[in-house]
Amino acid sequence: MSKKLVIPSSKGPSKKRIILFKGISIILVPLIILCLIEFGLRLFHYGNNVSLFVEYGPDKEYLVFNPDASKRYFTDNNFATTGNLEPFKKKKDNNTIRIFVLGESTTIGYPYFHNGSFHRWLQYRLMHTFPDKNFEIINLSLTAVNSYTVLGFAKEVVNYQPDAVLIYTGHNEFYGALGAASTQHISSNRFIVNLILDLRELKLAQLITNLYERLRGFHNNDKAEHSETRMQLMATNQEIRYQSALYTKGVNQFKTNMDAVLNLFNTHHIPVFLSNLVSNEKDLKPFISFEPNGALISVFKRNYSMGLKAFNNNDFAGAYHYLNQAEKQYNNSAFCNYYLGRVCFAKGDFEQARQYFLKAQDLDGLRFRAPEEFNTILTKLCLRYPNTHLVDTKGAFESYADHHIIGNELILDHVHPDLKGYAIMSDAFYNELRKTKVLPDGDLANEMSFRQLLQSMPVSRTDSIAGMDRIFNLKSHWPYNDPTAKDSIKADNAEQTFAYELVFNKASWNVTMNSLYIYYVGYHRYKEARDVVESLILEDSGNEDLYEKAAALDGTLKDYKSTLYNFKKSFALSPSFDKARYIFVLYLKCDQPDNAIPYIDYGISNNTSGLNLNNLKAFTENVIQLKRSYLTDSTNVKILNQIASTYLSMDNQDGAEKYIKKASKINPENYDTKLLISKLNNLSVKNEHK
CATH class of the missing domain: 1.25.40.10 (Tetratricopeptide repeat domain)
Structure with missing residues (x-):
């Protein structure tokens, strides 16, 4: 039987395979082209990096809030706002407490910004209450944003080792970026909004957006007037009736986004301090009131x-x-x-x-103040998440308000506090932080009281004037339209002139503060000059030179406690023999020999002056032992004289005088005490002639 010859079929690929290959090509080829375009755009650094943090230019070991981070949330980048530049270390030190702040214009401190904001009041208080701790308080708040931005930033904040997160948000929910009634609105569907936000990380998406904006700008003749404020430009659908469909969208947006924020932090076991909202209830007439229809x-x-x-x-x-x-x-x-x-x-x-x-x-049909329903939402959310703590800022304001109804005595416009209001806000957060384990335990002998905070907070007069000028400027525009408001903006003296230049962008804040410092020093107004330097420290708390400058002014003012504080801060950032010498001399001057020893030891190990510090250490240890003996026998004149004599051997007049006075009070006729008084007087005369 002969075998049949098998001839291969000349038939090509099946029809199904051709259709499949064509389908894959239709999908794959454009995808490859898009990927190549994206790669090319990234290669040539097109567009914006919209990540939350970028490297800090002067020091690559630090990160800073990205000025372009907000551009993801605005459909028109011309509206995008920028925030604070507060550098923090990429690698958090063991002795550091890192706190992030999220929110909107009130949270960033409008109209004062800088040291008027609540987080700076809080920072100053924490620095002085816990001087041996390092606090990084990074404010990521922006004007003209709402809960969408808070949620977006929260997703990145969890990766940067926060010890706590402070949140104050809600007033911008309707008109802020992506708000239900904002010109920067995308969609009422959260899935679509979040998808677009994710896509905006792509350079290709940024290219398409930029092209669209250029085309729209080319064809759009209805350009905004220069006189229009951001408030007006953001509020597209100005009138929103209470409980209307648009109102309900805004409420649901706030509730859903804030729930997602708190759930995220709860999952990462990060403590959150969430504040309720404050507004001007008593002294602000509603902007829009609806009238009835018909009969x-x-x-x-x-x-x-x-x-x-x-x-x-x-x-x-x-x-x-x-x-x-x-x-x-x-x-x-x-x-x-x-x-x-x-x-x-x-x-x-x-x-x-x-x-x-x-x-x-x-x-009120113009929703620049959050409805009271938002405070109810915030309270309920705090109960849902165990690591979220309600900060009752509203209750704190009411306790200071006229008959417990908040008005002009604490609020400058519709929602923004005055300086005392921001101080009260910081106190509300401080008190809630104190209840938790976020802040250090132990002795609070150095705790700065709220009264002390109000007295010592370094807010310059120029910063204060600038805040009021911004409010006057705001009230001269929509929706206030006060024709006389701008008449209150003056430039009749140096401080007012500096403020004017600051408000109308003729000079930056840092330049203004440096000019103000030179002005105060020139007129020997050292207290005001020190306040300016301290305000610069809060802006750049990692700058050891600023602490030294503040310490020098403290010395001129004979404020030795503050001098010690600033020298220690500078030493911690950049140790040196000279700083150590200043510190141990001041500790001995203030009769704190125990605290002086570590700095004397540093001086012995890093002696660049040729001074014999071993004798100083021996004298200091002797004083420590004598003081311990004195604690068990506080009427022993011999011990008091020995302490005074040892201090005189160290040329420490202040320390010697303290114990000579104690000895004289117990026994004014004591021979050794009289001899010590004579030596002290001779030493004083000798030092006067130096």
Whole structure:
């Protein structure tokens, strides 16, 4: 039987395979092209790096808040805002407590910024209460943003070893970037918003966005007027009725995003300190009030007008009658509720006044103040997550407010506190931090009280004036439109001139502070000069030269406690023999020999002057032993004289004088004490002639 010859089929690939290959090619080829474009754009460094942190230029061992980080959240990069530059180490030191701050314009400290902000008040207090600890407080807040930015930043913050996160946000939820009623709105669908935010990391997406913006700018003739503020430019859909669909979108957006933020930090076991919100309830008339429709409008308007007329004539009984009638006919008038609050406040019915003010705020159709519902949401979220602590900033403000209703005495405009308000805000966070294990345990002998904080916080007069000038400038524009506000901006003296230049971007803050320092030193105003240097320290707490400059001014002012503090901070950053010598001399001068020993030891090990410090150490150890003996026998004149004599051997007049006075008080006729007084006087004369 013959074998059949098998001839290979000449048929090509099957139709299904061809379709499959074509399908893969259709998908794969464009994908490869897009990847190549992305690679090319990255190769030539096109676009922006929108990661949260970048290397700090002057020192690559540090990171700093990326000025371009906000561009991911704005559909128009011309609106994007920048924040603080507060360098922190890539590798956190063991002795460092690192705290991140998230939020919006109030959180960054508008209108003062810099040392007016609550986190700087907090930083100053923590630095002086725990002088041996290093605090890195990095404020990542921005103006014109909301919970979307807080959530986006939170996703990166968890990777940088935070010991705590402080959050104050909510007032910008409707009009801030990506808000439900913002010009920078993308979509009401969170999945779409988050997808677009992720895509904006790609250079290709940035290229497409930039091309679109250029085309839109080319064809759009309705360009914004230069006089328009960011508030006006961001508020596309200005009027939002209470409980409307748009209002509900904003509430749900806030609730969902904040829940995601707290869940994220809870998963990473990071303590969160979440504040409720504060606004001007008593002294800010609502911006927009809706009127009733149909037949009710004429009756409502008549009663409201008569009530307002009676109020202006101080006829509070008549005002309440007519306004109450108007409110019964139509209970959604923000203006009517506000004036009912004013009437009740004038009559002394403060609890009822509070209810009317809060309702007026909720009904305000221009939502630059968060509705009270947000505070309820924040409270409930804190109960849901065990590592989240509610900071009752509102309660703290109410405790200082007139009859516990917040108004102009603490708030400058609609939501931004004055300097005392920011101090109170910092105190609320401080007290909550003290309840947890975030801050060190142990002796709080150095604790700075709130009263001391108010007295010593280094906010320059120029910074204070600049804050008020920004508010006057704000109120001259929409939605305040106060025609006289700008008249309050003066430049009649040096401090006002510096402030004017700062507010209207004629000089940077650092340049202004350096000019102010030179001005104060030139007029021998050393206390103000020191405050300026201390404000620069808060801006750049890793700069040892600033601590030395502050210490020198402290010495001029004979503030030895502050001198010691600043020299120790400088020494910790950059140890040297000269700094160690200043420190141990000051400790001995202040009769703290135990604290002097480590610095004497450093001086012995790093002696660059040829001084014989071994004798000094022996004298110091002798004083330490004598002081221990004195504690068991505080009336022993012999021990007191021995301490004084040892201090005189070290040329320490202050230490010697302290113990000579104690000995003289116990026994003024003691021969050795009299001899020591004579030696002290001779030493004083000798030092005066040096």
